[in-house]
Amino acid sequence: MSVLRAEGWLKDQHESVLRQIESRGRLRSYQAKTLVFLKGKSLTHYFFVVKGLVAVYRQNSEGKRWIASLIGEGTFFPHIGFDRPSAVYPANAETLTECTFLIVHRKDMVCLMREYPSLQEHLTQFLSEKNQELMTRCSDSLLESAAHRLAQLLKQLALQSEAQAEDGWYLISDTLTEENMADYIGVTQETVSRIMSRFYQGNKVKRVGRKKIYVNPEQLDR
DNA sequence: CCATTAATTGGCA
DNA sequence: TGCCAATTAATGG
Incomplete structure (x- = not known):
């Protein structure tokens, strides 16, 4: 049953919330180096990482790539699209290791947010932290070695x-x-x-x- | 043990 | 630093 633990992003969430998320998702395993979704495709699902590590990245026409964020156990991706039914994935995602995800439909995720204000609050805080991290990484790329x-x-x-x-x-x-x-x-x-x-x-x-x-x-x- | 993949190193732009 | 080539080292059947 309980594959989601109250750790990482879900820390401090009540057991009932975790179970609700679980009940609306399905588990799926991926081998290492497997594409999870492509940039620009319709954002249909959110992925909670139960096991493994994922890279969310962009790539240019010559194959050079930049990992925008690493997603580890206890958190989910992508981090956008909650507000817009027509959202698309903002980058590509690929498993770096063997992974197990709890996959939830976008619509269900939105419902969960509405039903559980604590989740909504958590998300807001989470996103602001991610925003800070990204700003730091970007400035470091230009200012640091x-x-x-x-x-x-x-x-x-x-x-x-x-x-x-x-x-x-x-x-x-x-x-x-x-x-x-x-x-x-x-x-x-x-x-x-x-x-x-x-x-x-x-x-x-x-x-x-x-x-x-x-x-x-x-x-x-x- | 072999095939594959990852890490290291040197030379040069 | 990047890019290329050559080599060495580790990993996983």
Whole structure:
């Protein structure tokens, strides 16, 4: 039954609300690197991430892409279209890992918002936070170095996973490839690799195999 | 063990 | 920094 937990975006929501959302959605699993929706297509569904990680991105005609936002467990996407029946998806979305979503029709989502004011309020707050994040990322892209942007991303992932912290080190496991990070901060994967090498040498980041990345947020700030 | 995919490195624009 | 090429390393059957 309860696949949605009161964590992440749904934190502080009553159990009854979670169940209502669940009752109006259907579960579906996707393999890694699967397209979820395309930019410009009619916005018919919202996706709650029960498991996995998704990239919402735009791409130019030459194939270069920019990840506008990373969607992890406990939140949903896209973040627009609640007000307009004719809304279209604002970007493409692709699973970076194997994923499980609770998929809800746009219309049902709108009804839920109306029926549960707490959800509506939550959404407003959530959107304003996202707005701030986006502004910061955009200004960082123009004002800060690539190393700084990568550091911000790693810290965000570290604190977000918040699972395994030990003496200042956080584990980020099995999520982003360096290519994903590159698409997120707007550089090539070679550049990410070189910056990562500097982080290893500066004891800001450690790596075990290809999958486990340990981050030390404090060292990263120096 | 092999095939595939990811990460690293050097050279040059 | 980006782009290309070559190489090495890890991962998943």
